[in-house]
Amino acid sequence: DAGVTQSPTHLIKTRGQQVTLRCSPKSGHDTVSWYQQALGQGPQFIFQYYEEEERQRGNFPDRFSGHQFPNYSSELNVNALLLGDSALYLCASRGDSRPYNEQFFGPGTRLTVL
Amino acid sequence: GEDVEQSLFLSVREGDSSVINCTYTDSSSTYLYWYKQEPGAGLQLLTYIFSNMDMKQDQRLTVLLNKKDKHLSLRIADTQTGDSAIYFCAEYLGDDKIIFGKGTRLHILP
Numbered sequence A: 001d002a003g004v005t006q007s008p009t010h011l012i013k014t015r016g017q018q019v020t021l022r023c024s025p026k027s028g029h030d031t032v033s034w035y036q037q038a039l040g041q042g043p044q045f046i047f048q049y050y051e052e053e054e055r056q057r058g059n060f061p062d063r064f065s066g067h068q069f070p071n072y073s074s075e076l077n078v079n080a081l082l083l084g085d086s087a088l089y090l091c092a093s094r095g096d097s098r099p100y101n102e103q104f105f106g107p108g109t110r111l112t113v114l
Numbered sequence B: 001g002e003d004v005e006q007s008l009f010l011s012v013r014e015g016d017s018s019v020i021n022c023t024y025t026d027s028s029s030t031y032l033y034w035y036k037q038e039p040g041a042g043l044q045l046l047t048y049i050f051s052n053m054d055m056k057q058d059q060r061l062t063v064l065l066n067k068k069d070k071h072l073s074l075r076i077a078d079t080q081t082g083d084s085a086i087y088f089c090a091e092y093l094g095d096d097k098i099i100f101g102k103g104t105r106l107h108i109l110p
Helices: none
Strands: A005-007 A010-013 A019-024 A031-037 A044-050 A053-057 A064-068 A074-078 A087-094 A109-113 B004-006 B009-013 B018-024 B031-037 B043-050 B055-058 B061-066 B071-076 B085-092 B098-100 B104-109
Touching (some): A074 A087, B031 B071, B043 B055
Antiparallel strands (some): B004 B018, B085 B098
C-alpha cells in the first residue's frame, strides 16, 4: 500500500514564475491538505481539499491555489513566485477511520525560488 | 492567538532519556500530537493524546499533558541513534486545523 506520494522531489524556479506541485493521497483517503514548511519552521497550513472543493484555507494569499481531481489526487499552484516562497511543501491525506484526525504526510517537494 | 512553542535543540547521550517540552496557547485544542521528521522524509505521527488525558505511554514514548499550564512533554526512554530527528509538537483546533511548533532537533551523542 503506497503512502502519500509527491512530485517532483525538488524544483528550482525564478521570481515571477508559476509552479505546480502534485500529490497522490494514501489509498482510501479522500481529504488532502497542503502545508508550507520554511527552513527552521514548522509546517503551516495552506488549504485543504475534499470532494474536489477547497474546504479550509490558512493565511496564504490568492497566489496559492489548488485543485483536487476525481481520483482524490491534488495539485498546488503558486503564481508570481517570490523569494519567500522557497520552502518544503508537504501534502497530507486522511480518511475518516481514525478519531484523532491522523494525517499522513508525503516526503514533500523542495521548492527553491531564485 | 494560536501558538505552539518548543525549544529548538536538545542533545542527549545514547541510552539516556530525552525529554522534549512544548507549550501551547489554545485551551480548546482536542488532541495534541508529537510528529517526527527525519531528513528527506515527511512528518510521521509518533503519538497523540486527548486533551482530557494526563499521560499516555506507548513503548519507549511517554507523553505528559498539564492542561492547566498548557504544557506538553514527550519522553523517549533509552534514546537510540535512530531517534535523531526533528520533533514537532502540534495541536488540533478542529475543522482539520493543526498548529505546529517550530520543532526540536534531537541530537544523539555516542
